[in-house]
Amino acid sequence: xxxLTVFAADxxxxxxxxxxxxxxxxxxxxxxxxxxxxxxxxxxxKFAGPMVVKxxxxxxDRIQDDLDSSAAAQxxxxxxxxxxxQAAGDIDAERQRLFADADAQAEALLAEGRGRxxxxxxxxxxRADADIALAGSRVGDELRADIARxxxxxxxxxxxxxxxxxxxxxxxxxxxxxxxGAAAQ
Amino acid sequence: xxTDARIDGYAKALFEVARAEGxxxxxEDELFRFAxxxxxxxxxxxxxxxxxxxxxxxxxxxxxxxxxxxxxxxxQLVSMVVGSGRGRDLPAIVDRLVAxxxxxxxxxxxxxxxxxxxxxxxxxxxxxxxxxxxxKQVNLKVIVxxxxxxxxxxxxxDVVIDGSVRTRVDQLKARL
Numbered sequence: 309x310x311x312l313t314v315f316a317a318d319x320x321x322x323x324x325x326x327x328x329x330x331x332x333x334x335x336x337x338x339x340x341x342x343x344x345x346x347x348x349x350x351x352x353x354k355f356a357g358p359m360v361v362k363x364x365x366x367x368x369d370r371i372q373d374d375l376d377s378s379a380a381a382q383x384x385x386x387x388x389x390x391x392x393x394q395a396a397g398d399i400d401a402e403r404q405r406l407f408a409d410a411d412a413q414a415e416a417l418l419a420e421g422r423g424r425x426x427x428x429x430x431x432x433x434x435r436a437d438a439d440i441a442l443a444g445s446r447v448g449d450e451l452r453a454d455i456a457r458x459x460x461x462x463x464x465x466x467x468x469x470x471x472x473x474x475x476x477x478x479x480x481x482x483x484x485x486x487x488x489g490a491a492a493q
Numbered sequence: 494x495x496t497d498a499r500i501d502g503y504a505k506a507l508f509e510v511a512r513a514e515g516x517x518x519x520x521e522d523e524l525f526r527f528a529x530x531x532x533x534x535x536x537x538x539x540x541x542x543x544x545x546x547x548x549x550x551x552x553x554x555x556x557x558x559x560x561x562x563x564x565x566x567x568x569q570l571v572s573m574v575v576g577s578g579r580g581r582d583l584p585a586i587v588d589r590l591v592a593x594x595x596x597x598x599x600x601x602x603x604x605x606x607x608x609x610x611x612x613x614x615x616x617x618x619x620x621x622x623x624x625x626x627x628x629k630q631v632n633l634k635v636i637v638x639x640x641x642x643x644x645x646x647x648x649x650x651d652v653v654i655d656g657s658v659r660t661r662v663d664q665l666k667a668r669l
Binding site: 463472482483484485487488 | 607608609611615618619621622623625626642643644645647654656658662665666669
């Protein structure tokens, strides 16, 4: 006997169509309601359960697919990142190579320019030396020519004036005879 | 007949005439001197080789020049060469004659150029010196040539011994 029955037995009239408590249903309602609920739950379990399971499974598969896609995308992104990093590395290496080439070309141009400049300086210096030597030689030649001309003129004047006198003539003749006589065959 | 053979022919003829006359040495010496004068004088050379002047006049020039300065044989021989129109060849003919005469005496011709005349003593000593130097007995021919200024130039066959002032002056000029 429940508590409601006790209250009802305590002197109050009990209407079986009405609940003995505002919260607690009537017994029949409780029984039928429970049975109905069990039936409904059974039907739900039988018919709606697979659909729910199927829906959950489909959702799980979709989530799994999404996860797989995400993993593939992540792998792809990782690969792309690796490629990008490699490309970045390549770019850096290319940049280094370009810088090295540029440095080498600049050095070569500098060396070539320096060499050309040195060659031009050497040529200018050589030409200047040659000019100086030529000028010196020309002056020397002119000086020698003047000396020779003056000497020749002086010699001819002296000879014309009869520098070789009679005594000298005899000395020359005697000297010649003695020299020839001394040179035995 | 070639010019060379003709010159040889004249030289041989002159040689034989001078030898037959017994004046070979004297004639040879006079001809040599005349030939050198002929070479050094343009006026004389032109006068004796000018075909426009008659041969007789050219011979008269020779006789005027040599008449009292050379033997008659020398004068006649030069006159004959000039008269025959061979005046141009006279030096060569005389040189061949001198060579022939020297060869007949086993001598080599020693042509000596001097600015002044040499004394007999100097010629004797010079001939001895040249003989000593060349190993050959020489027939000395002296030519007075003022152009050498001083000293001597001796030529024996193909040997030239030059001790002239002119050559020394020329060498000095070349060095300057």
